Amino acid sequence: MRLDIGKYLVTGGAGFLGSHLCDRLVEGGHDVLCVDNFFTGGKANIAHLLGHPRFELMRHDVTFPLYVEVDRIFNLACPASPVHYQHDPVQTTKTSVHGAINMLGLAKRLRARILQASTSEVYGDPEIHPQVESYWGRVNPIGPRSCYDEGKRCAETLFFDYWRQHRLEIKVMRIFNTYGPRMHPNDGRVVSNFIVQALRGEPITIYGDGSQTRSFCYVDDLIDGMVRLMDSPADFIGPVNIGNPNEITMIELAERIVGQVGGPSTIVHKPLPADDPRQRQPDIAVAREQLAWAPKVGLEDGLRETIAYFRHQLAA
């Protein structure tokens, strides 16, 4: 799929998803301005793009206003894993809320279309399964995860108010668990955790009894959905779930990863962290219908690429 506009701003462009998005946009012939404060992202993720004539990197924190000239904005800046977003929760809320205000202000000045990387965490610990976009969620406003969940919910509110009040062209994407090369090795996310532990021959840590389920989307599929959403007709604004609906228990995931890595890893159980949802699965009917999008990469293929990436990282 091709995007039809010239210069793109990607905030959080040196992170896991942002760097893959920068790749896709540059490959598609677009100029990309990547903005990042390098809190969780790193130059290594975009090193191959530095020096490319269509790629520009700018160190900037989105909690401060930004004055640049672009045609479209992807707003991804925000730490995404609990370990990182709970490290400085006030900064996390600021990044989501002030970051959204600053990027929406920029979009308003430029009359630029803007996409928000929102999250399945806006559904909290859901009472309905799978989650549809019309579900309002069940989120704890005062817990340790609230800086992220409520920050992202407030950002969605801001996007819709800029749309209602200023007729800004917005797109809101609710991203479900995504995995792939360039995930942070120590961020506590389950796929990277299990792979790194298996590669090191360490016991695999499962929180709770391991019967809780998740669904995992491979990064290439996710970026395809993101690009399709940005390029969709102006009257389709979302929110839209993008994720893989195939559910798997944590025990099954651990076994799959140990099987693919090979070696002797065993499984150890630890207590569940606060507000950890029991189940999370996207209903992707809206994405199928409005964006003609569905995930294509199976878990086995996605894990193979991801394991190869971490094997290389650990050897370096």
Ligand SMILES: NC(=O)c1ccc[n+]([C@@H]2O[C@H](COP(=O)([O-])OP(=O)(O)OC[C@H]3O[C@@H](n4cnc5c(N)ncnc54)[C@H](O)[C@@H]3O)[C@@H](O)[C@H]2O)c1
């Ligand atoms: N990966 C997932 O499974 C997932 C799921 C749901 C939502 N998301 C959302 O997608 C986006 C990207 O997630 P990711 O997995 O690539 O995470 P990531 O942590 O790898 O990337 C986030 C990037 O934002 C940058 N950043 C953080 N605060 C910033 C600030 N104040 N100013 C400028 N840059 C800042 C970080 O340095 C990093 O490069 C996030 O908004 C996240 O909430 C991701």
